Each structure stands twice: as structure tokens, then as C-alpha cells.
Amino acid sequence: MNRRGRLIATLVAVLAALLLQVTVLPHFAWDVGGLGVVPDLVLLVVVATAVATDTRFATLTGFWAGLLLDIAPPADHLAGRWALALMVVGYVVGRLVHDNAGDPGGAGAGSRFGRLGTRRPPLPLALAAAAGGSFVGTSVFALSGLLLGDSAAAVGDLLPVALIALLLDVVAALVVVPATLGLVRRAAHDGLPRASQRIRVRA
Template structure:
């Protein structure tokens, strides 16, 4: 039962992040770039739950973001980007749990990697409307947005997932 509860909790966090990111945060978009809440959820899950859960969550969150309207790109690009970001977060998860600054740096690195992979695959597949020169500003804006929202989201998410993990270990 605890595995089902954990899965439901993570799924709820991912769906809520994608819905807010797609439906609500469009009003604060800067040059079409919004904070990537789904990525912050993926990083939090990976840091607390480990690489296996993190990669599965990353794939599901990325695919959900790929398929959520108004997607104007080939499906799978965000899924690939999030999986690579989750692998990066998994490599530094023990350090990221030690301090808030390390967690923020992990989100920043994952944001840079995920957004860069998404932009690069768009250029590679001919699926991106932006010229190559503007991609750098989009990656920078996405990184900036994610670093701004990470201190607000990462600690509560980590506490939520950690609290459930502590209950699991006690049982």
C-alpha cells in the first residue's frame, strides 16, 4: 500500500506542476519562457527517492509536458531532457541533500541541461521556430526562472517526499 501511496503522491505533484506550468504561469512568461515547475518536481523526487524513481518520474513528467496543450513540438523532447536531468541530479543527490545552496545548484544545473537538450533536439529535428542565436537567451531565461522558483518549491517538496520516506522506513 505504501508503494501505491508514494506513486500517487508523486503523480499528483507532477500533474499539479504541469497544470500550473501550462495553464497558469503563461501570464508571467518572459519571451514565452515560464518557470519549469515539472523539472523542480523531478529534481526533488530524484534527490529524495533516488535515481530509479527519479528517472521514471522524469520520463512521465516530460511526456506529460510534451503532450499537454499547447505543445507545438515533437513528443518526447521534454521526456528525454528530463531523464538526462534526473540522471544528473542522481549523480549529486547526496551533496544536494546537505544544503539548500547545493539543492539550488542542482536545480540550476538540471535546468541548464534540460533546456539545452530540449533546444538542441529542436534544432536537430528542425522542430524549433527560433533561430540559433535566440536559443541562448531562452536557455538563460529558463535557467533564471527555475533558480527563482526553486527556493520556493524544492524544500517543501523534499520535506513532503522525505516525510513519506521516513514513514516507509519505519513500517
């Protein structure tokens, strides 16, 4: 496994998702209770990373991806809320997926892909992971806002927002999750090692 290729691919996927989420999708936001709801592409990249790699890598990816989402304009909430939410998503999805696949994603799993990382996961598994990740991430983000007094919405107002967000995330997952899985898998297995071999041959 090429760790550098995996890291670069994940970084590219997160930045691309973040750029689309904060620049393009707000123009197509679904208004729910005065709040604009869009698919959370960054969350879906974290979900795909949790499926393709291991729990530890997915948890760390969730943290720094969420932190980027916290500080990217036009952020209007306390920094750290999305970092916490996506870190939990990476951990929970990673544990559930790899425990059920016979790969716990523990300390030794960081040196290899799990069995799911070497092949395309079934579509129902990808959608279930996206739905579960969306529910967990949205819930953690909303609850942290209530606990910190950083949200003016009541619990009753947040429920329809969470349901619409889950629906949009599952639809977007049909494209985002397979694309991210393919990018990470290709970079980790085929990308940089072949490039380095070509360089050595030419030298």
C-alpha cells in the first residue's frame, strides 16, 4: 500500500468536495425552516475514506476535514463543531464497516487496506454507510450547537433539517462515495509506485 498516495488522494478529494460545497451547492440549497440544506460532500468523502481505509486514518481525516469546513467561509458557527462531528463519523463508520468485514481497523490496520478497500463495496453497503454517517454527523453537529449555545434553532426545528440532509446525502453518495473510493484505491495501489518505477528505469 502506498501511504503517500492514499494521503494525497484523500486530500484532493476533501478539497474538491469542500470547494463544491461552499461555492456551488449553496445556489441550489433546499430551504427548510429558513435554513438552506445541501448535501454534505465533505462528510461523504470521510465516509468513503472510512470504507476504503482503516478506522484510525478515517478518524484523523474526519478531524482535519471538519476543521477545514469549520473555517471555510461563510462559516457562521464556532470552529471545532464540524471537526468533532466528522471525527465521530470517521470512527463510527470505520468501526462498523471493518468490524463486520472481519477487519477491525485497529493498530495494525493502518499498514494495509482492509478487505473492502481492495474491491468496490456493494452499493447497499455504501448507501447504508452514507446514511449512517449523515445521521451521526448531523446529530453531533446539532447537539454540539445546542450544548454550546451556538444554535438558535430548537430541537423540533432541527429534526426536519436532519431528515432532508440525510436524504440529500444518500442521493449524493451515489456519485461521491464510488468516486472517492476509486480515487483512493487507485492512488494507494497503482499511482506513485509505478511513477517511481518509471523514474528509476529512465535514470
